[in-house]
Every structure is written in structure tokens, then in C-alpha cells.
Amino acid sequence: MQAWLAKWCMVLSLFTVLLHAAVWNAPYPVEEIRGNTLFSAFSSPPKHLDPVRSYNANEWMFLGQIYEPPLQYNYLKKPYALEPLTLTQMPQVIYLDDNESVVDVKSPAVKFTLYRFRFRDDLAYQNHPAFVKNPDGSLRYGNLTEKALKTIRSLNDFPKQGSRRVTAADYAYAVKRMAVRQYHSPILDTMMQYIVRLRDFSKRVTREAKRRFANGEPLDLRKFEVPGVKVVDDRTLEIRIYGKYPQFLYWMAMNFFAPIPWEADLFYQQKGLRQKNISLDTQPVGSGAYYLAENSPNRRIRLVRNPHFHLERYPGLTVQEANTSGVSKQLLRDSGKRLPFIDEAVYSLEKESIPLWNKFLQGYYDASGISSEAFNQAVQIGSGGSMGLSNMMKQKGIRMVSSVEPSIFYMAFNMADPVVGGYTEKQKKLRQAISIAQDQEEYISIFLNERGVPAQGPIPPGIFGYEEGKKGTNPVVYNWVRGKRVRKSLDVAKKLMAEAGYPGGISEKTGKRLKLYYDTTATGPDDRALMDWRRKQFAKLGIELVIRATDYNRFQEKVRKGKVQLFSWGWNADYPDPENFLFLLYGKNATVDTDGAGINSANYKNPAFDRLFQQMQTMSNSPERLAVIEKMLKIVREDAPWVWGFYPKSLALVHGWFHNVVPNAMANNTLKYKRIDPVQRYEKQQVWNRPVIWPLLMLAVTLLMLVWGVRAAYRRRQSRAIRKESV
């Protein structure tokens, strides 16, 4: 009996030790965890990975690693700076007059700007079946039969893969694709205004596409030429635009202008492949540091290092540049080393914040944002409002990376509205009073966990034209007191209300309380607190705020038609130029005048502002340009078409083994700079995720006892029944 017991004790001990030895909750195979692999998450599946179509940050986080437009943003430098990515140098810019003669940049005779791009000679595409060719030069997989298609479920099912050099013609091909209406490029209408005769080309090629697609024929764009885009030779491309538009170079850092190989375009036009969800919209073909190895948008996206990626090194900065950019020495340790550092990146779909956060804490994600639920666990707010990591995070070796985004969220007045709009002194004063009463500091504290900076105007930090200190303070809403911004008192706002004809919120004309309407899509129960807060801000001035909650479609429609009084909106920078923010208030962009296409949703129109905007638009960053911007800001602050809400602050947490993480809101191709230490990660995961065994044993014992108890009760019951029957 003793021997039997000893044997069972040994087995049980061994079982317990074995249970303890390994980690059970790892969501990835061990070899992946131990490999040079980054683990991250995405919250919504990317819908479009076609570079001419995609215009979404969720998609660009993948596309940026795969495609290479001519330019990129320096990873480390602040303010944001463009640099060549696939070019040997920054594009040559030539100004031409009507006669095609070269003129000076400042010449009023400038009619065209010519951008000359000289590409590197070591650019090559990832491996892809579209590049495999027959001896006669035709595509080997360009005309797949029904039989061949039966065996194909993904690109990996093609027995052969190939690659080829990237040429200037591929960049021209991308512009041609952009012009085809059927490809739905979101920037086509913008580019038509600039690239010479792109509008005519688009009409022609769209007609051709319609005809061909209706007949089931492929559209080969090599046969077409855009007059404003010229392939000089294999490595040189020229793009000609109307007039001067310095911001054009920023577009050259976006995926819309990444090269498209004609082979891939024709390959993906095969109907059989499209029916299997294999298209340029799902399987990109690029020359970037990574290629898309797996695209399961509902589950996982996997990027793998491109073996043909050209030579690129981690950037370096001078001491002065590092100081200006706020870059630490640690971030410069890899300067000069060849990119990329990481071999593979696995992104998993995480729709809910709780699993994502817990997996990050367990070490299964290398970085994470901070949801509002996890905020108190992760962040400690000091008495002065400073943010720091909680002790728990520090003990885990987690770091916090924060930055103010080049974005703005604001509350707009519809300037076409007879009550809150208009440009008379009284109307201005009403808006100014409301602007003072909206306590943005309180809003940021209550609803954003201090993740925001009260806005002083339309231009956020990091963008030329944004100024700190007294100079950058909005004097309509704030006073500058002892080196600090202090919101003006409610008395000032009430005085302005009286001057506007609404003393105590009562209209002098009608004798009735001023009632304003705020349109919003915030219809959920969680939004109630926010709407109560909004009402309270207006009630401070005696104004009754009526919330008109509606669905997003109706809300958009109301804004487009100018059937709103007040509404909240936001804007993320496309490129780091003040023009990209100030055009939100440019009169010609007024939404009501442009059938909803304009982005000036407040319908603000001030001729003085518009004149200055036109002047500023084509200037390069200089003290003169800053002076013009200051004048523009003075005008809009006075007119107050928006309540200047806040510039959002992003916070991210990264584990100790994750290096070179720099917030750069403009750059999309940042994966290649990042580095991980997989050994440290694996060790930490083993320590943090050791399974807790005792509940399992207790559960087993409880179940056994229950079974035993039920069995005994049944036996008792049976014997009692028998006894009863026998009696």
C-alpha cells in the first residue's frame, strides 16, 4: 500500500513539475517568439492595400513598410524633414514660364514647376509570381486557366516567383493608375489641379477602362502617356505641375506615388484571381523593407523582410539636431547600421482593448497604446499634471513614449448660420464669449485623461507656424500671466455676451433665452456625460444648448448642406505644412459652395484671410512666411469660426526589449528602424507567464469529490428505495 502511495505521489510530483515547466498561454509558436519577430496588433482589418486607393492610417501602417514612394520623412528629425528614399538626391525643382524657359522661383512669370527625380540603381521588387516571364517576355502566369486556378489559394501556391529592378516607368505607371476613375484614388481630383493635363488623361483612360472592363479585357497602361509625366530614362522621371505648389513634394512621400510594376497590374486583373480575393488591393507588390507574406485581414497580417531591399542605414544626427529633435543617445546607438533590423512582424487582429492590454502585460505584444480602461493602471498623474508610469509598469521595464499629434479637434460654428455665423462685431463677440466659456482644460482632464493640449489656433505643434509662449497664445481666450496661459474669466465672456446683444443669455431683440443647436453623432449611453458637460459650458453664459444626436450619414449631410449651427470635427495632417491646416478655413473650400467636397466645414469666408492664404500657400518656410501666418492667425482668432479645441497627445508603452521607438506621426515606414531583443523577451515571458497550478488541482479534487458525493447519495437512495419496497 505504501509503495503504491509513494508511486502515485511521485507521478503527481512529476506531473506538477512538468506543468510548471512550460508556459501554456503563449499565443504564438515558441520558434516565432524566440525569433527576431515583432508582435503587434491592429484593431480593424485593412480594406484597401492598393497604394493608389488607400487613405487610412490602419492601412498605411502596412503599406508604408511594403511600398516605397520617392521621398520619406527622416525618422528622427523634428521638425519633420523630407529626405530621399528611392532617389539619389532630393528632386531637382525647375520653374518654367509660358515659353518653357527657366525662370527664378520668385518670378511672377512662373507658369509650371518641373520636378526631376533621379532614382537609385539598386531598387528591386520583392519576389512575386507576376515577374516570372516566358522566353518571349510574356507573363508566365498572366493568363491562368480554370484548371490552374483550382490549385491556387494564395500567392505561395505559384511554383515560381521572380523579381526585377524598379524603374522610373513604374513610378509613371502609378500616376497613370491613379488617373483611372475605376480605381477610386482619393487624391485624383486634387492632383488634377496640379499635374499638367492629368484631367484630360483621366477622362481618356477612364473611358478606355470602362470599355475594356465591360468586355472583360485587361487594361495595360503602358500604352498611355500622361502629358505632365515624362520618363526620361530608366532612372529619371519628370513631373510637371501647374504654377507653384511646394507642398507637392510632401505628396511624393505618400504611397499614392509608390511604383507599380505593370506585370503586377496585369497579373491581378485576371478575374479568377480576383474571385479568390487575390488582387493588388489585398496582395501588394513593393520594393520596401518588407513584403506581405500573409494577409488574413480577419485574423493576422504577417510582414517578412524583403531579400531584395536596397541598402539603407539607420539615420544619424548631429548633437545640435539631436537636441532640437529631442532624440536621446540611446536612439542613436544604431546610427549607420544596415536596415531593417527585424526579420518578421506579426500583427494580430484585436478588436477589444482588454485582451490587447493583458497580452501586452504578459509580454506577447511588444508595444501598446493605453486605453481609457487601462489608463489608471499604467499612468500616474503628478500633482502638477505631469504624467509618469505607474510602479507596476516600471517594475516590468516598460517605457512610455509620448508626443503631441499633428492633429486638431475643434468645435465649429457654421459661419453661414444667421445666429452663430456672420462677421459683424456682435456676431464675433458671441463666438468669442462661447470660446472662452468652453473650458478645454477641464475637457482634457475629464474626457482625455490629460492626453491633449488646449489649442490656440488651427496649427498644431510640430508644424511650421505653431508658436510657443505668449506669441503663440490666443489673446481672445487666454491671458498671459506670469509666463503661463490663463483662460479668461467668465466675467469677460459674459461681458462679451452682453455686447453681442445677449446679456445673461437673453436676446435683446426677442427677450427670449438664446437657444443653440449642437449636432453630434454621439448617441450612445457613454456619450451622455460628454453631452451634459457641453450643455454646462453653454449654461455658464445662460445659453440653452439643444443636442441633436443623429447617425453619421445624416450628420455629414447636414454639414454638407450647412444645416447645422455647432458641431465638433477634427483633422489629421496629411503633410507637415501649415497650408494643410489653414486651408480648412480658406473661403474657396467652403463646404456649402462645393457640393460637400470642400473641407472648410465651418464655411468661413474672410477675404483678408483668403488673400493671405494664397500668398502663404506658395511660400517656403521662412520668417516672411511666418509673418504672414501670424497675420492669418490673428484674423481667425478674432473671427473665432472654431472653438479651438485641443491637439491630441498620443501615449504608447513599449517593453524594455523593444528599441528605437520614436513617435513620428508623418512617417509610415518606421518598422525598418525598430529593433528587438528576442532573448530578453523570451526570458521575461517565461517569468511572467508561469502557470498557477493549485487552482487546477483544487478543481480536479472538487470535481472528484462531487462525483463521489453524488455516487454515494445515489447508492443511499437506491438502497433506501429497496428497503422501502422490501418493507
Next chain:
Amino acid sequence: MLAYIIKRILYAIPILIGVNLITFMLFFMVNTPDDMARAQLGAKQTTPAMIAAWKAEKGYDKPLFYNTEASGIQKVTDTLFVNESLKLFMFDFGLSDANRNIAEDIKARMGPSLAIALPTFLIALVTNISLALLLVLFRGSVLDMSAMIVAVMIMSVSGLFYIIAGQVLFSKLWHWVPISGYESGWAGVKFVLLPVAIGVFAGLGSGVRWYRSIFLEQINQDYVRTARAKGLSEIAVLFRHVLPNGMLPILTGVVVIIPSLFMGSLIMESFFGIPGLGSYTIDAINAQDFAIVKAMVFLGSVLYIVGLILTDISYTLFDPRVTL
């Protein structure tokens, strides 16, 4: 039986047309094709030309139900409703508004949904019936009454609570299973353990109470007394007599839901990162992707009708008195 099945399938056609009509009306009451274009194009500045091109490509430039510009029968046939409905009846779901093949997506997502739904369904069925029989065995005892109180308590708590509590307890604190994720094949077992366990537990209260009430109705019947009089043990009485006779009402509730297991569970799949069909329809509604919405509503209706037919057929297997 074949004639009955054919008759039921023919009955299904007007039902499916009606469901499709309602889907069309409800969807387009809330979303205009212009709204859909804006949502799909996702551009910061959506111009009328962009909207027109998108509508033309998707066929949303056609009238919904009546084409005044067409002639003859085409006034009715050259419409969005007829074009799209006809394709559905041939199970051609076409492309989503984001240009993905809907049939391929459904095929890819069905597996993961079933990986959760099928084991949950089967384990829950066996567990609930077994526990209900056990309680019937000990009816009126402290065990029975305590179990009923626990069952009501389980029913009273939201399913979301079990998911979050399960994730915290089994994944976060005890590190037994991954908190979320999915793999196909055997590697996926550790990912489905917790959602299945939670699914079974969450349904335990209502399931046990329902089955118990069914079996209690049977336990006092004459045939049970006869079985006991023959000297059969209580276990034998329950499993050989009570269970088969209680199967008819059980089948009514159970068989009808079998086909809809393919459709997955929205909350469970969202929280556990299961790439199933659960969120497919909701995501499509949020994205204003009408092509997916109509396909999923149609598929859901078909599966429900199949479930009802299967229920009728299953009656004949358990009750020889029923003929079709």
C-alpha cells in the same frame, strides 16, 4: 418525405423574397447609395465624380425597385433589387462593396466559427441534459433546490461578465490559456478551450432548468412507474425511458439552431480574437457594406429554414407516430 421537403423548399422561396425585400427597404431607408460611396471611398474630400464612379461600378446608380428609364419588363428587371436578388437565389453572393469575394470570406470564416460553436453546442447539450437528469434523480432534495438557485444565479449574470472574468482568471492570473487568438488545426485547441468553457458555463443555468422541466413532466408518467415496477434502477429508468420520451421537445429547440451555428457568436469571437462569421454582419452594417449585409441576411434565413426542416425530419426519427 421527399415530397414534404420539396414542398417546404418551395414555401421557402416567397419567404426569402420577402426577407430580401425587407432588407433592401430597411438598409436603403438608412443609407443612400451616396452615403455608402462616401463610407467606402474613405477619402477626406469626396467629390461628386468619385461618388458617381463608385456607384456606377457597384450598380448602385440603378433605381431600387422601378426603372422609369427602361422599357417593358426591364422597368422591373433592370433594377438593383431584381439584379441582386436573382444572384442571391443562385447563391452567388458576388463581391463586397470593398471588392472582396463574399463567398470566399464566408468560407474562410465559417471554420473558426464552427470551431467554437460546435464544441460549445455539443458539450453544453450533453452537460445540460446530464445535469438535468441528475437533478430529476434527486428531485425535491437539497441538491436539487441548491442547483436551481445556482442555475438562476448563472442565468442572471451577463454573458459578457463571464467572458471578462474568464479571461482575467484563466488567462491573466493563472496563465492557463492564451487570452485571445486563433490557429487552425490542433494548434488551435488551446485557443478554443476558454471560449468553449465559458460558452458552456454561461448557458448552463437556462439549459439545465429547461431540460429539468421537460424531464419532470415525464418522470410521473405511467410508463415510468411501470419501468420502476419492473425493477429497473433509477439510472436505467432515466436514460432508457425518460430521456428518449423527452427528446421531442428537446429536438424542437435544439435541431433548429444547428444550421445557425455556422453564423458564429459576435461577442465571443470579438473578445477572443476568433476570425469567424460572428462580427461579419455587424462590421458590414457599420461599414455600410450592403453586399455583405444582404448576403448574410439571406444566408441566415436559408439556414433557419433548413433548421426548421431538419427539426421536422428529426421528429420522425424519435416518434414513429409522426409521418411527413
